[in-house]
Amino acid sequence: MSLLHIILPAKMDNLATFIQALSKWLKQHGMAAEKIPRVQLAVEEALVNIIRYGAYEGQAGDVELRGGIADDQRFVIEILDSGIPFDVYTLPKPDIHCSIKDRKVGGLGVFLIQRMVDELLYRREGDKNVLTMFICRNNGRSSGSRQDMHAGA
Amino acid sequence: MEIDVKKEGQAVIIALTGRMDAVSAPQFDKTVDDFIDQGETQILIDFKSLEYISSAGLQSILALAKRLEPINGAVILSDLNGAVKEVFEISGFSSIFPIYDNLDAAKASI
Numbered sequence: 174m175s176l177l178h179i180i181l182p183a184k185m186d187n188l189a190t191f192i193q194a195l196s197k198w199l200k201q202h203g204m205a206a207e208k209i210p211r212v213q214l215a216v217e218e219a220l221v222n223i224i225r226y227g228a229y230e231g232q233a234g235d236v237e238l239r240g241g242i243a244d245d246q247r248f249v250i251e252i253l254d255s256g257i258p259f260d261v262y263t264l265p266k267p268d269i270h271c272s273i274k275d276r277k278v279g280g281l282g283v284f285l286i287q288r289m290v291d292e293l294l295y296r297r298e299g300d301k302n303v304l305t306m307f308i309c310r311n312n313g314r315s316s317g318s319r320q321d322m323h324a325g326a
Numbered sequence: 327m328e329i330d331v332k333k334e335g336q337a338v339i340i341a342l343t344g345r346m347d348a349v350s351a352p353q354f355d356k357t358v359d360d361f362i363d364q365g366e367t368q369i370l371i372d373f374k375s376l377e378y379i380s381s382a383g384l385q386s387i388l389a390l391a392k393r394l395e396p397i398n399g400a401v402i403l404s405d406l407n408g409a410v411k412e413v414f415e416i417s418g419f420s421s422i423f424p425i426y427d428n429l430d431a432a433k434a435s436i
Contacts, residue, residue, distance in 0.1 A: 210409035269418030281381040
């Protein structure tokens with residue numbers, strides 16, 4: 174079983190369930206331990222934006238989290254929702270150099286997602302927003318350093 | 327997230343443990359709002375045991391600082407580690423808050 178697939182209503186009460194399932198799945202499939210909080214952060218920010226700002230005409234719609242292995246180096250994670258179109262690339266970049274007084278509260282979520290993943294794509298597919306994240310398994314380290322164990326078996 | 331609070335001299339010391347995310351950050355807001363309502367202005371936050379923070383947590387810290395600024399208060403942070411430290415650096419929060427390596431140094435700054 175290599176795929177992660179969870180669909181739940183877009184509610185804050187479900188955030189922990191998404192994050193716990195994601196973390197377990199990443200660990201099982203060999204994501205470097207120090208990278209797991211980065212992926213958790215990217216996914217939390219995306220889910221929270223959908224829960225807070227995705228408009229579902231008065232009722233909570235569903236959010237879908239999918240995970241898969243893109244290739245031998247990368248995981249792919251997709252988050253789908255049927256809220257209003259939300260292209261992450263249309264947002265202004267936050268000013269991260271201003272003082273406490275001038276600093277805006279908010280607007281950091283997408284910025285953090287972009288910094289946590291190796292590639293981020295957005296598309297509108299039918300009535301759904303699809304956010305796709307590619308994340309390398311390791312911190313740029315070669316995974317080919319394992320010794321051949323047959324000799325000692 | 328666990329929130330442990332103690333008063334030491336002029337400062338309220340808040341030690342955070344676990345994860346400060348969109349679900350737990352409102353707990354923190356409530357705690358600090360109560361202290362400010364009681365007249366406290368010097369808030370020291372000990373991050374030693376905090377392992378994770380998201381933008382919701384950052385927003386809470388910034389909102390606290392914005393509330394304290396007009397009343398000459400201060401938010402002082404100590405002992406940021408790992409993923410929490412990285413998020414502070416990426417978001418530029420490391421350069422707008424006084425951050426100390428450990429709690430003793432943070433206390434000495436007040």
